[in-house]
Amino acid sequence: MSPRAGASERVVTLPKSYDEINEKIRTGEVVVVTAEEMVGVVGELGPERAAKKVDVVTTGTFGPMCSSGAFLNIGHSTPRMKITNAWLNDVPACAGLAAVDLYIGATEPAAGDPLNREHPGEFSYGGAHVIEDLIAGKDIHLRADAYGTDCYPRRELDTWINLRDLNEAYMLNPRNAYQNYNVAVNQFADRDIYTYMGVVKRDLGSANYCSAGQLSPLLNDPYYRTVGIGTRIFLGGAQGYVYWQGTQHDPTTPRNERGVPTGGAGTLGTVGDLKEMDPRYIVGVSFYGYGVSLAVGLGTAIPVLDAEMARFTGVSDADITAPVIDYSRNYAHNEGEPLAHVSYAALKTGSIELEGKTVPTTPLSSYVRAREIAQTLKGWVQVGEFLLTEPVQPLPSADSGEGFKALNYRPVGEEECE
Amino acid sequence: MAESRVVLHFPKSLLDQPVTSMAIERFNLRFNILRADITADQEGLMVLGLVGEPEKIEGAIAWMREQGVRVQPLEQDVVRDDERCTDCGACIVVCPTAALAMDTDSREVSFNAEECVACGICVPVCPPRAMSITF
Known part of the structure; x- marks a missing residue:
């Protein structure tokens, strides 16, 4: 426990420890607000007094997070089988693991889906929907084959499975909670385009954005001071954990004077028990002409250790800007520069000005459900059901020098082998 | 007098021809354009309220079909499954009449539903598939 000397007058560093805040949670004295409410608290009191008043700030986000999936151990059949190929409701699962371990990826389309053969495809069912159906308690049709071994002789399996009967079933998301993101526009195509950012209308006809902004987990802790490996989080209605930085974690993205990245930056790798989750916060989604994705509800409870954390968690939509990127050409070909940087406050008015044009905005991330997650988590902390965790290991931050690398393309047939 | 609402889908080949105005003249109808979304070299879409004698309206629809226009009568309804809707907002920008809108x-x-012309564009665009057409 850190000493509190001097904390009463001037907040220097770590005036509150995790242990002190957890003790307040246990005794019910803890003061918790959501990140949306914290904007007003810090605006009124300033960061120093806000840090003394508030112990925990809860965040939330609910948006499509493609890099998601679930590990399932289905239990052994008689006779035993080492599964080679598996399908869950006709969606291929990865079986390249031990005998009856499967990984179902969220974006995997159902076998036989027409995909984009008739563009735009509808992508009505995929891995994300399997995960949602499992959580909802529905029976899932498992089909599997195997080449057979002396110890695992079974070659075929056709059965119903249900989440309650599985051994382990946990969500494992290699990249969730993107810290800020692009705003997608269509500047060059002579038609609407169909992307993972939704339908982007031609002639700068829409600006599609996807972040909870001031409620978003990593935008409230821009340098990952309180979120790292081992951090307990809200994941899909359950208590989950951060297991690693997410893939494409890019902490060296340029930042504004508040430390807020001005584009996509940090990400989280997250894990949680499917059996504890709620289908309200894990929803299979279909992006017209693009594919399947999983809308994931995720939230963090940030300890307000000092004035700096109060200032960080007091961030408002006006303080966060996102780059406006053309998705008809520039995004696909890694070309060009952002058309502009716009704030989430501007995006949320319903339109922005671009190139002398009023462009309607459309979000893909549900702010209503993000707010609900932050409120739910606030309730959990208030009643002592959710304790804070000091990271076991911090995530690489702005000073790590770690960036996001493009593929080093080395055409096969022209190589000088190492 | 009756009003029928129709969605007209024009193939590229018809975009430079005044099919709609010819139909209106030929069958002595009045019309309200509820929405028009037509660009050169692309398929066009128009949501039209046709006002006139019912048999004349039917005649105009049949004639436009002969010319190659796909005519979709608005005798259908779009409904939302409120439990399925997550309030994400992906539908807002494709809705031609702002029947789907976000409270700021x-x-x-x-x-x-009063503003909805049942064009159905939102149905495949809605990520959690909360929108559906009923006939």
């Missing part, structure tokens, strides 16, 4: 304070997506 509550951030909830409202669906005003």
